[in-house]
Amino acid sequence: MFASKDHTPSELREKLQAMFSPDDIEWRIQRAGFAGDKPWAMVVPYITARAVQERFDEVFGLFGWEVEFKDIVSGNQITGCECAISVWFGDKKVTKWDASENTHIEAIKGGRSSAMKRCAVQWGVGRYLYQMDTVFAECRQCIGMRDKHYGNVHVVKTRGGPDKYIDWAFPPLPAWALPQIDFTEYFEAVKAAETKEALSSALGQAIKAIKSAQDTEARETLQQLRQLKMKELDAKSDQFKQQHLGELEQQAQEYARIIHGMPSMTTLDNAYKKHCGILANSADKLGVSPASSIEYLKSEYTKRRDVLTSKEG
Known part of the structure; x- marks a missing residue:
C-alpha cells in the first residue's frame, strides 16, 4: 500500500492527480435539445464518488484520511451539503472544503456525492477533466425511457407538447486524458512542424497532455524539443x-x-x-x-x- 508518510508532498500530489481509467469516468448532460428533428447533447465528464474514495485509500491508506459532511439548511429544508476531506501527512492534519446543492434524484444522497467530488477536486483529484473541450455525444431520438440503444436516456421538456427523449452514448476519452500516455505522437508532431504556427499548435496539444499526466520528464523533453525546433525554424x-x-x-x-x-x-x-x-x-x-x-x-x-x-x- 502507498504510505503517505514515506513520500514528499510533490509525490503525493502526483499520485492524487493521476488520471483515471475510463471505467472511473462518467458523463452527464450539460445541455441538450433538438435542432429541428435532430437531437443533440452536450456532455461533460466527471469522476465517481467511488473513484474518489479509492484514490484517497490508495494514496493515504484506509486510516490516513477522513470525510465529513454538514447539511446546508434554508428555512426548514436541507438544500445542500458541505464536504470536508482531511488527510494526515506525518503528524499534520490538512482539511479542504467544498459544497454542492442537492440533486434532483435522491436529493440528499446526490448532494453529498456531488460535494465530495467537488471537494476532491480541491485536492487535484480529477482536476484535469476541466481541461476537456465541449463534447457532443452520439445520440438519437427515442420513444421512451426503455428505448435504449446507446444506454442513456435524457428527457427534453417541451412547451405545450409531449416530452421528447434522447438516447445518448458516453463519448470516448481523448488520448491525452487516458493514463499511461505514450507521448511519442505529440513529440513527433512537434518535430514535424514546418512553421511557427504549426509548432504552436503541436506544442499546445502536447502541453495539455503532459499537464494532465503530471509527467515531469515528458515536460523537460518537450522543452528541449521546443528549443531545438525554434532554432531550426529561425534558421x-x-x-x-x-x-x-x-x-x-x-x-x-x-x-x-x-x-x-x-x-x-x-x-x-x-x-x-x-x-x-x-x-x-x-x-x-x-x-x-x-x-x-x-x-x-x-x-x-x-x-x-x-x-x-x-x-x-
Missing part, C-alpha cells in the same frame, strides 16, 4: 529571408536597366514611381523589407536624372 526563416532579399535585389537591377533607358524626365519619373511600387508589393508578398532595393533603385534613378539634366542643359 530556416533567415535562409528564406536572404533568398527573398536576393530575389528582390534582382528585380531592382532589372528595373534599373529600364530606368536607364528612359528618354525624358517625365518618363523617368513615371518609371521610377511605378517600379518603386512594384518592389514594395513584391517585398510585402515575400515578407521582407523593400528598403535596400528601393534605395538602390533611387540611386540609379538619380544617375539617370543627372544624365538627362546635363543633356537638356
